[in-house]
Amino acid sequence: MTAEDMAQRILAGDRRALARAITLVESGRADHRAEARVLLERLAGAGRQALRIGLSGTPGVGKSTFIEAFGMMLIARGLRVAVLAVDPSSARSGGSILGDKTRMERLSRDPRAFIRPSPSQAELGGVGRRTREAAVLCEAAGFDVILIETVGVGQSETLVAEMTDLFVLLLAPAGGDELQGVKRGIMEIADLILVNKADGDLKPAALRTCADYAGALRLLRRRPQDPEGFPKALTVSAQEENGLAEAWAEMQALVDWRRSNGHFDRRRAEQARGWFEAEVRRGLLARLSEDPALTARMAALGAEVAAGRAEPASAAAEILARIDAG
Secondary structure (H helix, E strand, C coil): CCHHHHHHHHHCCCHHHHHHHHHHHHCCCHHHHHHHHHHHHHHHHHCCCCEEEEEEECCCCCHHHHHHHHHHHHHHCCCCEEEEEEECECCCCCCECCCHHHHCHHHHHCCCEEEEEEECCCCHHHCCCCHHHHHHHHHHCCCCEEEEECCCCCHHHHHHHCCCCEEEEEECCCCCCHHHHCCHHHHHHCCEEEECCCCHHHHHHHHHHHHHHHHHHHCCCCCCCCCCCCCEEEECECCCCECHHHHHHHHHHHHHHHHHCCHHHHHHHHHHHHHHHHHHHHHHHHHHHHCHHHHHHHHHHHHHHHCCCCCHHHHHHHHHHHHHHC
16 A cells, blocks of 8 residues: 555545554654655645643553543544553563553444554653654544553653643542652643542542642642643542543633634644654664664764763764764
């Protein structure tokens, strides 16, 4: 299948073509990368735009359960939902090892949903190397909402926020000093904090936890891209499917405000520029690995630096000079 044929099928909503296209953009082969660039260029003029929502949370918080319940609710409202679930990678094969399709059985069976587990391949923030491109493909295929689930919480989760329109932090109810366990940086990039498992015996703890986070959010400086009252904390129960509609209403309210005030388009433009710069950096690193002489010199200089016989900045300057000369 040529890139042109694949593009036409994706625009027609062909799920099989979409899956093949994501496999193509995830490939590291030079010929596949060239074909992927042609495909993305062809789809760039489609003008389709989905709402991209990043979702993170500590292991065991119920991300997959939440995504399935939330996704089914959106589908019931007439929306098409794509889930890009970034799985931890096998150190041996590089493949994903959790398999989110097996944990989202209802959602995976619905023809209006598309779930794609992708290996994180040691990328920072648990974001697959080509997650941005996969999201673009899902937009072109006509999906209305794209949920990007990441491996877990860490300071590199800012990468998720840099490719999504909303960043949601999912937390479990807890007592004591759990607020200290969430870094300020993640609090500052979260648009919405959802305290999950607000049901049964855990409901009182969930309400207390939500109040604690709401208080902490009020201490943060208001961001220019947010209306009054955001970011905010809410309670949800993915198990009982309570609070999901309220969470979606808050997301829509925030997005509508950002659109009407120009923040949404400005953020997308900044993300596109960041994507471009990241590709340039990745290309430069690829050139280093593809040049045997340069690779050998880097290894030699690395040994010199490690032994204290060379200064890191000077050694790096030599490598950069060799790239310029080449």
